[in-house]
Amino acid sequence: MIKSTLIKSFVLLIALVTFLACQENKVKEINFPPTDLGSENLIPKPLKIIPTHNAFGLDHTTAIYTSQSDKSFEGVGSYLADKIKSKTNLRLPVNAADAGKVSRMIFINQSDSEELEGPEAYQLYISKDSIIVNAKTSEGAFRGIQTLRQLIPETSNDTLAEMPLWPIPTGKILDEPNFEFRGSMLDVARHFFSVDDVKKYIDILAYYKINVLHLHLTDDQGWRIEIKSWPKLTEVGGSTEVGGEAGGFFTQEDYKELVAYAQQRYMMIIPEIDMPGHTNAASVSYPILNGNGKTPELYEGTSVGFSTFDTRKDTIYSFVDDVIREISAITPGPYIHIGGDESHVTKKNDYIYFVNKVEKIVQKYGKQMIGWDEVATADLDSTSIAQFWASRENVEEAVQKGMKVILSPATKAYLDMQYDTLSKYGLHWAAYIPVDTAYVWSPDSYAGIPKESILGVEAPLWSETISNIDELEYLAFPRVIGYSELSWSTEENRNWDDFKVRLANQAPYLDRMNVKYYPSELIDWKKSKFSYKEIEKD
Ligand code: ACM
DSSP states (O other): OHHHHHHHHHHHHHHHHHHHHHHTTTSOOOOOOOOOGGGSOOSSOOSEEEEEEEEEEESTTEEEEEOSSSTHHHHHHHHHHHHHHHHHOOOOOBSOSOOTTOOEEEEEEEOOOTTOOSTTOEEEEEOSSEEEEEESSHHHHHHHHHHHHHHSOSSOBOSSSSSOBEEEEEEEEEEOOSOSEEEEEEEOSSSOOOHHHHHHHHHHHHHTTOOEEEEEOEETTEEOBOOTTSTHHHHTTTSOOGGGOOOOOBOHHHHHHHHHHHHHTTOEEEEEEEESSSOHHHHHHOGGGBOSSSOOOOOOSOOOSOOOBOTTOHHHHHHHHHHHHHHHHTOOSSEEEEEOOOOTTSOHHHHHHHHHHHHHHHHHTTOEEEEEGGGGGSOOOTTSEEEESSOHHHHHHHHHTTOEEEEOOHHHHOTTBOSSTTOSSOBOSSOOOOHHHHHSSOGGGGGGOOGGGEEEEEEEEOOSSOOSHHHHHHHHTTHHHHHHHHHHSOGGGOOHHHHHHHHHTTHHHHHHTTOOOOOOTTSOOOOOSSOHHHHHHO
16 A cells, blocks of 8 residues: 555656656746745745745746646645636646646645655645655645645736746645634624625635534524524524524525535534523524523524523424534534533533433534533533633543534634624624734643643634624634634744734735735735725724
8 A cells, every 4th residue: 555655656756756857948037036035924834844945936837737646636726726717817737638738737646655744734846847746645735735825915916927827935834733723703693694705704714724614593583594494493593683683594405515615615614502591592583492591582682692492392402403414414524513602591410411312412413422511510521522611620621521622712812802892793702802812822732721622612603793794704704814824824824923923915815806804904904905984994
């Protein structure tokens, strides 16, 4: 096996060298001004960068080739070609049979190098004539091409050659993530966001190597995912939202479309069905589920903690079984999030009884359970996961039970917290979180949690105060870009003064993507097409 891979790599290498030797006559030597790969504005910061100070000239004679040993590498090559097209208008061929006009190549290579640790590790070798992305898996290659995308200048240099050319600094990058779980959560329950809105969010997150999108699909104000065996959940429970707007929901086909879209970007969707509290919308749809002794009515406010399922009723567990069965069937990822937070009107024993039973249902459908940190008070299996948002004691219990922890401390990582007292959107019950506070903390040693217990970092975006994509972007960006670095890059490679310069230089990309980020005054934003003033007027 190893021998055949070595032979394959060797054959590819010979082909590459021969190819480049043949091209030598065709390529006019370009004298690039010196470059420095080490001072490029990469986010998240890669593990190691070794500059060699020359440049690869990306132009219309560049072609992309991918390993044939693993077909999914070709998909990564096509994704890169599409992104290069939208940035530069160059349409680079992928695995073109006719190499006639090709003078430089980008090779996306499946490699079994022992230096590549884990599925997301990659190496990027950039020389004058070739760029090689090495990875064990197409997932690693996908992370690698995000780095490459960030190295392509926003504008071409039209003085170095006859045709437009985008110089990419030469050198080596060796990279892998610090944490395997790097996520954001979007609350589509308080306000509903469309499939297109979610896709746009996924696109930008993927550029920063975020690999998890947790969808908070149900809450008191709305049930947003079609459950075929309980149709009123969306017919009734999905009909409104905070503020009394029309609400909405994802059909299972919509959800599958989002899952597939995320999968193409090597991102996992984690669905959350929040229970036994935060269930008013479910109880309005099917009052038999209700356990708070009141007649449930559609709710358009923003209070929490008033709803609960009747956790001692058998019907509840038939209901939960149906919901988890249907959601599991359309969720290829390993996790189902069951919420479990702020069940203030569920008696403690009833809460524990409920969470214990629901964990078994999740496992019955072959999934691992995630819950907000309160779930750690139940008698859970070490394979279940606690999401730290509020309580250190709960997280200590989780660690004692051998459970892994996702870090989402509200005082540091909640994207819906206001930046400061002037913020147009957001809340501040946990803290004001300016862009530097969001970045300057260490997930590696947070709250005394041992690093081996930490699965990763997730930045949740609750939607009580935001109702459209512009408002979503105001709260998420730029902070979520910092969380990508907090979860991917090592502590030694993180530094606020360095980060804030790299962040300032994200403006041209964010503007090109039409992302209405919050123009924090802590950042000396690189000037781009339009100023934020114009957006504010919209
Ligand atoms: C939460 O913010 N209620 C998890």
